[in-house]
Amino acid sequence: MATAADDDGARHPSPLPDRHLRRTQRLGSARHLFPLRRDHRRAPARADREVPLVRPTLVAPTLEEIRRAHEIINREIGLPTPLIHSPGLSEHLNAHVSIKLEAATPTSAFKVRGGIYLASQLGVDARERGLVTASTGNHGQSIAFGAAVAGTSATIFMPTDANPDKITAIERFGGRVELVGERVDECFIAAAEHAHERGALYVEPVNQPTLIAGVATAALEVLETQQPDTELVIVPLGGGTGASGWVLVRDGLGHPAEVWAAQSSQAPAVHDAWRSGKMEPRPNRTLAEGIATGVVFELPLGILRASLNDFILAGDGQILAGLRRLWDLQHIMSEPAGAVGVAAAEQERERLSGKRVVIVVSGANATRAQLAKWLGD
The missing domain is CATH 3.40.50.1100 (Rossmann fold)
Structure with missing residues (x-):
């Protein structure tokens, strides 16, 4: 397991247009409002007690709903997104490695x-x-x-x-x-x-079960059609909707593949909760903004604790190395959040050996200046 690497500095130091700015003085009043989640209006959980992981009103989507979601999404944007075999990453990791390119959407993200x-x-x-x-x-x-x-x-x-x-x-x-x-x-x-x-x-x-049903459709494409003999999937994780979708589809199909989640060690809230069962906030200092969260959410955590096979942390320096590896070996552009799966795969190289592996690249929303800095290092 990797330890945290040094942060690579402020993400976006440039000033942003004033038209977006909102006064923040009255945020304290939000603690009384519905439908705000309980976690945002209560003190952090004590380390010596368990916290309920899933509220009774939060129900995971079924495989039937995920299939229905796929039909609807397909009508709007045309699915599936590509699954690309990477000879370079396969040689590097001594495995049959394919990239599920979720950046190939109208928003460049899954x-x-x-x-x-x-x-x-x-x-x-x-x-x-x-x-x-x-x-x-x-x-x-x-x-x-x-x-x-x-x-x-x-x-x-x-x-x-x-x-x-x-x-x-x-x-x-x-x-x-x-x-x-x-x-x-x-x-x-x-x-x-x-x-x-x-x-x-x-x-x-x-x-939000409906969001999970939607993003889970990527797993349906891979495990049912694109590469049914997949043995291992590595999924970037911020709040947990994407990884939750993968384990729900895997379990619904009765598929034997393992599903691993990958998160930054500089924003490890969900990883730590998955291991301990305690929903506590954690520092959030990662430059991988797409997976940057310091809090934990009940529904995906419950799903992941029930079915996720493993959870890997990678430091931000390792994530940027993974981003460069994607470009050097496959000429795939990614944002750091999208490359955390590559970083996790490099850490666990021995466990991947000889397997048919899918690494999810979840997004490619980075500025030109960011890419010039990260790819040039």
Whole structure:
């Protein structure tokens, strides 16, 4: 298991347009609001007691629903996304390695699947009210894209150092961006407050079965059609929707493949909760913004603790090395969050030997300046 590497510095030091900025003085009032998650309005759990992992009202999607979601998403963006065999990575890792390229979507990230499916399930009243959510970028793009397809509005709360390219993309899809706080955890509170004030629908970024059903469709493509003899899948993990989808499909199909999650050691909240069973906040200092979260969510954690085979941590330096490896050996461009699976595979090289492995590249939303810095090192 890797130890944390040094942080590579501030993610987006450039000032952002004033039109996005939102006052933050009243965030404390959000503790009284519905539908804010309990975790955001209570003190952190004590280390000496167990915390319930899944609320009774949170039910994991079935394989039947995931199949239905695939039909709906396919009509909008055309599926499947590519599964690309990589001779270079295969030689490097002494395994048969293929890349599930989830960056090959209109938002350059896997989460658009969830946004499209969620928006497709909205009734007339819900579409009139509009959607509100919080995101570091990729989830926000998915909700904005899905809202546009469904003919409704979307307001996305993001940290003040958010990736400017992701902000631009959300606005291109018709979404409205509000910047608040230094961490996405603060954005959850502000988004719930805003939804309450405006009568809009607050979309849980992670504790949302409909989103999980949508993103799980990638697993259906690989395990049922593209490479049914897959033996191991490595999935990037931030909040846990993607990895949850993979284990739900694997279990629903009765498929023998192992599923591993990979997360930054500089934002290890879900990893630590998966191992301990205790839902406690953790520091969030990773440059991999697509998997940057310091809190844990009940629904995916319950799914993962029941069925995930292993959970690997990689330091940010290792993640950037994985990003460069993707480019050098396969000429695939990724953001750091998308490359964490490669970093995990390099750590666990001996365990991959001789296996048919799928590494999920979950997104490629990085600025030109970021890529020049990371690929040039």
